[in-house]
Amino acid sequence: MLTTSTRAQGATDFALSDRAIDARTHVVEVRGDVDLYSAPELRRRIAELIDAGKTLYAIDLTEASFVDSTTLRVLVGAIMRLRLRDGRLVLACAEPEILRVLEITGLDQVVAALRDGG
DSSP states (O other): OOEEEEEEETTEEEEEEEEESSSSEEEEEEEEEESTTTHHHHHHHHHHHHHTTOOEEEEEEEEEEEEOHHHHHHHHHHHHHHHHTTOEEEEEOOOHHHHHHHHHHTGGGTSEEETTOO
């Protein structure tokens, strides 16, 4: 299943798409700014997938340009829900500023972050 949703607010663009790899594994691709306005959409989609039984996730942030504390809460919430189901979340990220946020907050110690996007 592939779902795509877009939102534009001024110069801020956000797009979310996802695809199943197998019965347990899913990739969620995020593009643009993930902020107070767009992070709830990411949270809803991840929650739907977890509720559907998916337990292994790759959140692809290689096309994301910005994340804020709302995004970090979404990721932490997903990690906590997945741990209850023996699940796992991996991030792919190439943006130095986003990687720095993960390091500063210690989130890179909680979840595997693939720095080259692959």
